[in-house]
Amino acid sequence: SAVISQKPSRDICQRGTSLTIQCQVDSQVTMMFWYRQQPGQSLTLIATANQGSEATYESGFVIDKFPISRPNLTFSTLTVSNMSPEDSSIYLCSVDRRGGAGQYFGPGTRLTVL
Amino acid sequence: GENVEQHPSTLSVQEGDSAVIKCTYSDSASNYFPWYKQELGKGPQLIIDIRSNVGEKKDQRIAVTLNKTAKHFSLHITETQPEDSAVYFCAALGPLNNAGNMLTFGGGTRLMVKP
Numbered sequence: 001s002a003v004i005s006q007k008p009s010r011d012i013c014q015r016g017t018s019l020t021i022q023c024q025v026d027s028q029v030t031m032m033f034w035y036r037q038q039p040g041q042s043l044t045l046i047a048t049a050n051q052g053s054e055a056t057y058e059s060g061f062v063i064d065k066f067p068i069s070r071p072n073l074t075f076s077t078l079t080v081s082n083m084s085p086e087d088s089s090i091y092l093c094s095v096d097r098r099g100g101a102g103q104y105f106g107p108g109t110r111l112t113v114l
Numbered sequence: 115g116e117n118v119e120q121h122p123s124t125l126s127v128q129e130g131d132s133a134v135i136k137c138t139y140s141d142s143a144s145n146y147f148p149w150y151k152q153e154l155g156k157g158p159q160l161i162i163d164i165r166s167n168v169g170e171k172k173d174q175r176i177a178v179t180l181n182k183t184a185k186h187f188s189l190h191i192t193e194t195q196p197e198d199s200a201v202y203f204c205a206a207l208g209p210l211n212n213a214g215n216m217l218t219f220g221g222g223t224r225l226m227v228k229p
Contacts, residue, residue: 042220
């Protein structure tokens with residue numbers, strides 16, 4: 001497994017602002033992912049964070065709304081831009097060392113937008 | 115793309131009883147099936163997984179079975195304890211996306227173990 005930390009653990013933000021969430025892993029990993037978990041719901045993949053290149057977004061998610069950086073093999077950020085109350089969710093990063101199997105999740109960032 | 119359905123959505127058992135959660139998947143090419151446990155306020159924790167080349171895997175009180183022909187897999191928890199209370203998610207490694215591989219998650223099962 002891997003030790004994954006996220007900052008902040010929670011935040012309350014005003015409509016129209018942006019929040020950047022950080023994900024740090026204790027060792028180099030091949031793949032990092034960002035998920036959204038809306039209240040009481042399952043996990044939905046936002047994008048795959050690619051080291052040294054643009055992230056790969058899933059259907060329904062766009063770079064302007066969720067810009068992602070991955071400057072190295074242990075760190076990534078997700079920004080939630082121009083927030084609205086509908087963005088209130090838990091945002092989770094995950095890592096995968098085994099090329100598509102064995103994903104491990106961070107503790108999540110609980111975001112509330114007023 | 116892959117579709118994973120999970121049942122039941124809620125499950126209440128008495129401490130010491132067994133609990134079974136079932137999932138079905140749609141893509142016969144899926145070959146990896148993990149199960150996650152998510153406690154309140156925490157991220158999902160990988161508790162057990164199974165690959166398509168085996169039919170069953172056990173780890174102490176937890177077991178997972180896979181029926182590739184029927185495209186369903188199940189999580190079995192024996193001798194349940196109050197600390198097993200959590201939301202459980204199944205997942206399947208589905209078709210490749212542009213970046214490589216993608217897990218598709220079931221809707222989750224809220225398990226409550228009553229003392």
